[in-house]
Amino acid sequence: MSIYSEKYDVIVAGGGPSGVGAAVAAARNGAKVLLIEKYGFLGGMATAAAVPAFCPYTDGEKVIIKGIGLEVLEAMKKESNYDSPIKDKKELIKRMYDWIPIDTEALKRVLDNIVLDSGTNILFHTVATDVVSEDGNIKAIVVENKEGKNEIRCKYIIDCTGDADIVVKAGGEHEYGDEEGLVQAVTLCYRISNINMERLIEYFKTSGDTGNLTKAVERARLNNEFNFKEKHVAGFSIQNDGVAGLNFGHVYEVNPLKAEDMTRAEVESRRNIPAMIDFLRKYVPGLENAVLVSSGPMVGVRETRRIIGDYRLTARDYFDRVEYEDSIARYAYPIDVHPSKTRDVIYKDENDQYVTSRYKPGESYTIPYRTLLPKGLKNIIVAGRPISADRAMHGSFRVMPACFATGEAAGTAVAICSKEGIELRDIEIKKLQEQLKKQGAYLG
Known part of the structure; x- marks a missing residue:
């Protein structure tokens, strides 16, 4: 049977770290999943933009990005024959899990295997261009490739495009960049x-x-x-x-x-x-x-849209290390907002927010489930850098390890909702959290 004639429990749009985490989690939890990716490989900025290293997986003391994200990292290290000569335990933890070099070609193979082994269907060289929706419910997604345009039916959508493209097509609210409408500079790695x-x-x-x-x-x-x-x-x-x-x-x-x-x-x-x-x-x-x-095949993009969700994370939440009851992930990366224009460039960074916002070892913040849910839309959930937050907070969780974590949470939530026949906002948070823990996720 053709992909286009199937009806899926969930379609994941975008095959970066959030999309991989979402698709694998949903499929492993019994959902029928289709992952759509515009390139001929998975990995997002890690592969399409050739970003040279993963941001930290630890809080300076222990690994806090676990589950599927950690599985991917360990598999890539094995495929790359990665090793560390450092013997000191604390330093070894950082060296093995923070700023790990990315072997682009090994990572492509690793992601192919992990996603396909989960039972997910992949459709490369395809872009999601529109949705068919009714009263906030998406009935189908419109895709375009060399075969032309096709509609693919689904129960739920996970928007992992990095740019909240599907949310926008469905009429969801969003923010873009700073008060001048500018975003962080791009870089060709x-x-x-x-x-x-x-x-x-x-x-x-x-x-x-x-x-x-x-x-x-x-x-x-x-x-x-x-x-x-x-x-x-x-x-x-x-x-x-x-x-x-x-x-x-x-x-x-x-x-x-x-x-x-x-x-x-x-x-x-x-x-x-x-x-x-x-x-x-x-x-x-x-x-x-x-x-x-x-x-890289393309310049690396740090920032575009942020959805308006059921809750909006802020810099105040970051500095207060707020513990949310509906937490679905933790992270600890500093607030890292690159300048938007040359007049804002500084050469000395002693007072830069990236430096002054660093947590002490062992500290982290929580990401609540509500930040993944776009206001006004019923069967779509978002993972990765466009989740609901202000610009400063986005500067922390926009990086790949956190995207794996929010992706896994989104995929797990959708699979539970699909099994139970309920809407995304009706999920029992404790059930979602327990399932994430069973999968190895760290929630503190």
Whole structure:
């Protein structure tokens, strides 16, 4: 039977970390699931944008992103033959679970296997372009690919597009960016090879520089040889012997929902890479002979829409470490909001919110179930970066580990509701929480 003639319990739109978490959780809990993805692979920003490393999975003391997200991380590490030479227990925990380099090709295979093994159906090279809805209930989703347009029927939708595309198509309310209508800068990540690892590691040990290459940038600026308008410089991650990935270079005042803006960002980013590599060769020992291997298929996007949900998380919730009774995930990443335009760029970050908002080891905040539910819509739930929050709070949970967690919660909730024949708002929260714990999720 054709995919288009089936009726699914749930359709997941978007195959990034939130979509993977949602699809796998729903399928493992007995739902009939279809996952739609516009590329020919899963992973979202980790693969489509070649982001070089996962943000932290721990709160500085213990792993707090568990369940499907942790399963993916461990499988990728095994596939990549990842190992850590650090022996100290506390440091080892961080080293094994925080800022882990992403092996893009290994991750693609791992995600294929985990999703397909769960029983989820995947439809690549397909975009969800519209919905068929009635009184806040979505009856079908409209998809488009080389075969043309088709409607696929479903009971529930999980919007994991990263941009709340399905919520908008269904008439849901949302916010976008800051008060000027601007969002965080975008970045084209890339990989370099031909690195002298001994010289590079010795430089890191003796210079006091970090993976952000802060001191190298400062020296280049003093010599008027660093002309990029950067907030804090490079995210530098050693991915393999002689190979590193860089999250390095911002393009400002880009609306990622506009093809014209994204085109400008892609072209400008690629144009800047040779000069960045010249800087690396001159100012970072061990990179004298570095060469470009590849850049991401697309620029990395940090921010677009945020839904208006049943509850709106705020920076006050972050700083108060609020414990919600309907918590479905925990996280502890700082508030990380990159500038939207060049006039906001600062070179010293001692007073930057990313630094001042850091939690003490062992602290974390909760993400309530209500933030996943768009106001006015009945059978759609959202996971990933567009969940309901203010812009500062979004700066913390927008990253991939948290997206895995909210995705798993959304998929589990939908599967329970499908079995019981109830609406998403009628779910018994304790039942959802208990099921998440059984799956390995950490709720504190």
